[in-house]
Amino acid sequence: xxxxRAWLLADSPTSRLQANLGRLYRITGMLLRNPLAAVGAAIVxxxxxxxxxxxxxxxxxxxxxxxQDRLLPPSAEHLMxxxxxxxxxxxxxxxGSQITLTIVLLVAVIxxxxxxxxxxxxxxxxxxIDRALMGITDIFLSMPxxxxxLAFVAAxxxxxxxxxxxxxxxxxxxxARISRAETLTxxxxxxxxxxxxxxxxxxxxxxxxxxPLCTSSMIIRVTLDMAGIILTAAGLGFIGLGAQPPLPxxxxxxxxxxxxxxxxxxxxxxPGFAIILVSLGFCFLGDGLRDVLDPKQGDKx
Amino acid sequence: xxAITLKDLAISYGDTQITEGVSLEIAEGESFALVGExxxxxxxxxxxxxxxxxxxxxxxxxxxxxxxxxxxNAVVRTCQMVFQDPYGxxxxxxxxxxxxxxxxxxxxxGDRGNRVEAMLEAVGLDRRFRFxxxxxxxxxxxxxxxxxxxxxxxxxxxLLDEPTSALDVSIxxxxxxLLKRLRREQNLTYLMVTHNxxxxxxxxxxxxVMRHGRIVETATVEMLKTGAFxxxxxxxxxxxxxGPTPVLAx
Amino acid sequence: MSRPLLDVQNLRVSFPTPHxxxxxxxxxxxxxGRERLGIVGExxxxxxxxxxxVxxxxxxxxxxxxxxxxxxxxxxLSRSEKQMRAIRGARISMVMQDPKFSLNPVITVGDQIAEAxxxxxxxxxxxxxxxxxxxxxxxxxxxxxRVAGLYPHEVSGGMGQRIMIAxxxxxxxxxxIADEPTSALDVSVxxxxxxxxxxxxxxxxMGLMLISHDLNLVARYCDRIVVMNAGEIVETCVASELHNAxxxxxxxxxxxxPTIDESREELPVLxxxxxxxx
Numbered sequence: 001x002x003x004x005r006a007w008l009l010a011d012s013p014t015s016r017l018q019a020n021l022g023r024l025y026r027i028t029g030m031l032l033r034n035p036l037a038a039v040g041a042a043i044v045x046x047x048x049x050x051x052x053x054x055x056x057x058x059x060x061x062x063x064x065x066x067x068q069d070r071l072l073p074p075s076a077e078h079l080m081x082x083x084x085x086x087x088x089x090x091x092x093x094x095x096g097s098q099i100t101l102t103i104v105l106l107v108a109v110i111x112x113x114x115x116x117x118x119x120x121x122x123x124x125x126x127x128x129i130d131r132a133l134m135g136i137t138d139i140f141l142s143m144p145x146x147x148x149x150l151a152f153v154a155a156x157x158x159x160x161x162x163x164x165x166x167x168x169x170x171x172x173x174x175x176a177r178i179s180r181a182e183t184l185t186x187x188x189x190x191x192x193x194x195x196x197x198x199x200x201x202x203x204x205x206x207x208x209x210x211x212p213l214c215t216s217s218m219i220i221r222v223t224l225d226m227a228g229i230i231l232t233a234a235g236l237g238f239i240g241l242g243a244q245p246p247l248p249x250x251x252x253x254x255x256x257x258x259x260x261x262x263x264x265x266x267x268x269x270x271p272g273f274a275i276i277l278v279s280l281g282f283c284f285l286g287d288g289l290r291d292v293l294d295p296k297q298g299d300k301x
Numbered sequence: 302x303x304a305i306t307l308k309d310l311a312i313s314y315g316d317t318q319i320t321e322g323v324s325l326e327i328a329e330g331e332s333f334a335l336v337g338e339x340x341x342x343x344x345x346x347x348x349x350x351x352x353x354x355x356x357x358x359x360x361x362x363x364x365x366x367x368x369x370x371x372x373x374n375a376v377v378r379t380c381q382m383v384f385q386d387p388y389g390x391x392x393x394x395x396x397x398x399x400x401x402x403x404x405x406x407x408x409x410x411g412d413r414g415n416r417v418e419a420m421l422e423a424v425g426l427d428r429r430f431r432f433x434x435x436x437x438x439x440x441x442x443x444x445x446x447x448x449x450x451x452x453x454x455x456x457x458x459x460l461l462d463e464p465t466s467a468l469d470v471s472i473x474x475x476x477x478x479l480l481k482r483l484r485r486e487q488n489l490t491y492l493m494v495t496h497n498x499x500x501x502x503x504x505x506x507x508x509x510v511m512r513h514g515r516i517v518e519t520a521t522v523e524m525l526k527t528g529a530f531x532x533x534x535x536x537x538x539x540x541x542x543x544g545p546t547p548v549l550a551x
Numbered sequence: 552m553s554r555p556l557l558d559v560q561n562l563r564v565s566f567p568t569p570h571x572x573x574x575x576x577x578x579x580x581x582x583x584g585r586e587r588l589g590i591v592g593e594x595x596x597x598x599x600x601x602x603x604x605v606x607x608x609x610x611x612x613x614x615x616x617x618x619x620x621x622x623x624x625x626x627x628l629s630r631s632e633k634q635m636r637a638i639r640g641a642r643i644s645m646v647m648q649d650p651k652f653s654l655n656p657v658i659t660v661g662d663q664i665a666e667a668x669x670x671x672x673x674x675x676x677x678x679x680x681x682x683x684x685x686x687x688x689x690x691x692x693x694x695x696x697r698v699a700g701l702y703p704h705e706v707s708g709g710m711g712q713r714i715m716i717a718x719x720x721x722x723x724x725x726x727x728i729a730d731e732p733t734s735a736l737d738v739s740v741x742x743x744x745x746x747x748x749x750x751x752x753x754x755x756x757m758g759l760m761l762i763s764h765d766l767n768l769v770a771r772y773c774d775r776i777v778v779m780n781a782g783e784i785v786e787t788c789v790a791s792e793l794h795n796a797x798x799x800x801x802x803x804x805x806x807x808x809p810t811i812d813e814s815r816e817e818l819p820v821l822x823x824x825x826x827x828x829x
Contacts, residue, residue, distance in 0.1 A: 012430070012431075012433065014431075014432065015432060016432060018432065019396050189389055190390035191392045194450065195403060197353070197377065197381060197382055198377060198407050198408075198454065199372065199374050200403070209392060212394050
């Protein structure tokens with residue numbers, strides 16, 4: 001252990017791999033020293049593990065109905081009680097983590113790279129390319145997120161895949177703005193000039209030299225946005241345009257529980273807690289990442 | 302053969318005219334200095350030769366071949382540049398190894414590992430530095446990396462933009478010695494932009510004094526050492542630089 | 552000289568790092584009278600921190616300690632932030648490296664200079680205006696009436712620095728700390744600016760602390776020189792005796808500078824091992 005640590009923290013790494021792993025190790029170390037970030041990381045890790053091991057953790061099937069067990073309050077048998085069809089809410093919340101994680105990951109995987117590349121291209125080339133790309137971005141930005149997602153879902157039909165596409169379409173413009181702003185700050189810097197002077201093509205400069213500098217702010221922003229994405233997905237589920245029954249999507253579960261909110265509070269509250277907890281987890285992690293990855297801090301070594 | 306020939310070079314940025322009627326001829330193997338104060342257009346001339354200031358009229362020839370306005374692959378292999386600020390000219394998120402290997406990768410040159418190590422040695426950096434990040438290096442070490450990067454493609458001309466003005470005196474001496482040694486070993490041609498006349502006296506064979514975008518006088522370094530300038534502005538610059546240094550006779 | 556203007560004994564400045572507190576100034580002592588003292592050193596020598604600690608401008612988590620840090624009988628270290636504001640500008644002024652960052656871009660030059668005066672004195676408006684114009688004249692600005700109405704971006708670097716000097720000297724302080732006042736300027740303008748500082752210091756009988764990396768410049772404009780390296784004073788000498796410096800660091804610095812009639816094939820490089828420096 002001690003020697004592995006020494007290897008990672010070596011002042012003079014002897015290979016590319018060691019240098020990169022060492023950097024990763026240092027960032028992780030700094031992240032975990034920040035208590036809120038550590039809590040956030042733990043929540044997100046718990047979410048991932050829950051999603052992976054849902055079949056083993058959940059005591060019941062998420063869709064198995066049992067009408068004689070309708071609307072039971074939380075007890076040792078049903079930790080979070082049961083809903084109007086007698087399904088175990090605890091099991092549904094656990095399986096729901098799979099849906100939430102899928103939505104979050106797919107949105108991040110679709111929206112972030114698209115935004116990143118569009119912003120970097122606009123920022124690097126400037127001129128009419130910049131104006132055209134940013135014009136499109138502004139149009140998307142000027143529309144309220146949820147309304148735009150609603151319109152897309154209405155056009156494409158309700159369902160989880162369409163919800164993901166709709167959220168991704170509304171999410172990328174913000175990333176494009178950030179990555180353009182970042183690119184503008186070092187487009188004319190001497191280290192970019194140096195690569196141009198070596199004959200590097202614009203594509204190479206953008207991909208290998210500009211994008212790596214935008215990624216840290218992008219990671220921070222995406223992590224912070226995760227909470228918003230979860231809420232949007234839950235919102236779509238709530239109004240019936242997201243995941244369709246009987247999928248245990250948290251937003252849809254709250255929507256179903258709304259009818260019983262006064263007498264059987266647990267039906268709507270339990271998935272609500274799950275949403276709050278996971279959103280908070282991503283926010284904490286995002287804040288922690290900002291402290292660690294912010295270029296102005298990272299370079300102090 | 303002349304390494305760089307400028308004829309009636311007029312450079313502009315948008316509507317602003319930066320230089321006018323700049324003509325120069327720098328022989329192969331020569332070390333030439335462009336001297337002047339901020340706003341004299343000396344750095345812009347350097348950037349135009351490199352291809353970073355594409356709006357110009359007149360002609361720029363590198364080894365008697367006229368160059369195009371943009372970045373030109375033929376020129377890239379013969380002519381490289383070292384920038385002023387060692388803190389801003391190296392990619393902050395890449396290891397020294399990645400920075401030095403990049404030009405080789407762009408031009409599809411193989412055997413990168415060995416070439417990088419050999420170059421580190423040539424610029425006097427220990428191989429320990431190879432996989433470090435720039436923020437782990439001092440200003441002088443970074444400038445050595447910047448020089449190494451410029452030399453990776455084995456150019457014959459090095460454009461030096463105030464290569465030591467951001468460094469401490471003691472580090473400046475090390476970098477100047479390094480540049481002098483590299484020029485001798487690799488038979489390089491230097492075109493250096495600076496405002497520091499003593500550095501010119503140490504490094505260069507000839508110099509041109511620029512003011513308001515024009516060359517007011519071209520002189521040999523012997524003339525610089527004795528202060529035998531004809532132009533009044535050159536004389537003023539000479540006097541402001543301390544003349545024949547009175548204090549330091551060590 | 553009965554009592555020095557500034558008396559510094561065993562000054563230490565430290566900053567926390569992940570590896571514990573690191574001292575950037577390691578117990579230095581010096582005095583400044585109504586004279587011109589030069590503090591020379593390379594980057595990281597602690598020279599700027601020394602200048603800033605005199606004005607108590609080092610913020611937490613930086614820490615300043617000293618056995619004595621007296622300005623004209625006032626114990627600087629025990630002063631509150633509010634009391635310091637009355638000293639800064641009025642009694643000790645500071646000129647920084649780049650006027651671009653020190654001048655407020657949206658206020659005219661004249662108003663900024665007047666502000667410095669209004670803050671510390673109570674004078675009628677016409678009197679202030681007259682003082683501002685005469686101060687601008689004193690820093691050799693030809694058309695003070697016009698320049699007073701300009702905004703900072705409309706003036707050149709050299710003029711900006713002269714305006715800074717006017718602003719710093721108008722409350723007639725006793726001590727001026729100039730931290731690399733001309734590093735951002737062209738060589739020909741440097742001499743003008745330093746000549747102006749020099750004239751005003753002499754005519755008003757003030758003290759000057761000139762902080763610079765440039766040995767030649769300090770030798771030309773100061774009476775005494777303090778050479779700093781790695782947070783310590785390695786040598787103190789009379790400016791005219793600089794070329795007889797004895798410390799290997801000072802000698803090394805002097806030798807490492809090329810001269811305008813340079814004939815050496817190679818510049819001697821500091822052998823940092825010889826005095827145990829870094």
